[in-house]
Amino acid sequence: MLVNISLIIATYNRGSAIAPTLTSALQQSVPVDELIVVDDGSTDDTANWVRENFPSIKLITKKNGGTSSARNAGARSAGGDWLMFLDHDDLLLPSAVECLVGLSQQYLEAASLHADHIYDNVASGVRHENHHYTLPAFRRLLDTEAVNQMSNSRLYGYPLYRSLLRGNLLQQPYMVRRSVFEAIGGYSEDVRYCEDWDLYLRIAQQYQVAVADDVISRHVIEGENLHLTAAEKQELMYERVLRRRWRSHRWLQVTENRIARQKLAAIYKTQGDRAWREGTGSVAWRKYLGSALNWPFDHVVLARLLWWAVPAIGDLRRADVESV
Template sequence: MNFESNKFEFSDLSDPLVSLVVPAYNAELYLAETIESILAQSYENIELIVINDGSTDGTQSIMSAYADRCKVVSHENCGQAATLNVGWQISSGVILGYLSADDKLEPTAVECLVSALKRSKSALLVYPDYRLIDEQSRHIRDVIAPEFDHRDVVLQGACPVGPGALFRRELLSCAGGWDVSLRQIPDYDFLLRVGLFGEVVKVSGVLACFRVHGGSQTFAPSDERKTDEYRYVLKKFFDRSDIPDYLRAARPEAEANASVLMARLHLRAGRYLAALRCLKNSIELSASSVFSVQTLRLLLNGLFGRYRHWLMMKIK
């Protein structure tokens, strides 16, 4: 893939300070375990910033117990995207990242990911494979993350980057931070922009843990406003002036597949008529893109996906 139009020179890395931000909203059940996993890293040059995003539970008291080992901040509730932007703005690291307050890092995660950034001067973001865990941190299964392909991110709505990703600070200058208006897919919106500016590298090996539980945002039913975010982020992306021609020409395919993803979210929430409207829109935009095995899998996931994860945890 050619990135020449958005070429950006990144600084060399030598024992870089890594700033990790943990946004915490009503995270009392898992926050201590998340913090401990970062403090236990084999890589020592880490700045940890934990931000209480207007929690109403015991999150603040848990954070305070670590005040001598990390930077703790509290503000009124403003959402994950805005909280991460605040954390990255006050951070000092040349490498940045974040970890959800219910996820974990394996002990060598930061060391391995920093090494990957050092090896590739063109890489601006690196990410690992990860493990699904349940409420008691028991292993569910490993997820082998796919290689990053910006075309798939744009046209298929793929979001291959899971927990543990790190990126160079310069990326915020060229791609911008997270969109504070988004609640469902701010990470996907970020990846759409990241792919315009350089290389995203997958690092093989399970280095992080993604927790599956009843309160997880990933599996919780989304309201109609959150579901509509796919339409908003694609419009914003294609309104840019620096989109490669091959992507701009495939906009109908991208919008058709986004409508399928919206239908999946409607199905999860039981909004079946809304799901049908999205499928109708998909067919009108690009029928050849919609009638596929992938579409069928996505729709079945919308109908039964949450039950599958529930059963997996019960079996454990």
């Protein structure tokens, strides 16, 4: 079966530092049919540098609109039946495309294809050679019920969606059928910092997903990575994604609703704790109340709400007495 692949890399102000990523994409044992770089309104010379040094690459330039917008622009211009996405600071191992193509032939029902990667946090020095096996959170993927399984790969159905609701378990690079990408509306352009997780959730909610244990890339975490420097904004995006998934559930989907509400409650609790430490009591109280309304079984949240409620009730009673 022939597989026609368009590899899309969105970039912003990466300059010549994008060279290793592009080189890794071009040095594949099974080459992609087209490599697209989308420059998302860089204010440096990234676009010209790519044009001059990698003339064989299809270059798209656009006004800055964020990673999701750039990836969608790349998808619209792509000619492949499969779309492959790669971050501009990650590196493909030489057999990456070959692995995903093989996965597509093993599991013809799969709508998207994923594999393992090397996690390399150059900011902290932490490195994991097999991310899915060495990090406890990612090991949940191996415990998720599979539709079909081979020696080093699995095909997941709806249970993967429930696992993803608890937190992201998949990473780039990955391949998705163009028809599926278009059917779910592509990347949500109002979601940042966790746009991949949002997309994976929407795919897994409706389609089957194949995952291989092969390591196919080096996932590089740098000091300037958005998800390291914008924790509070990331929380707001998590909330947006979870609320949309919660609203997409039917009321009889008890497990999915419980997971989403627990995750929302945890976000509000974190925000309340932060406001508590900063001394903004009214904000903390509202966040704790939001946490309790979503999941009223956290004794710490309930205790802190009572801590505010008892003095407030006393003040109201004193005010009533004084007004008589």
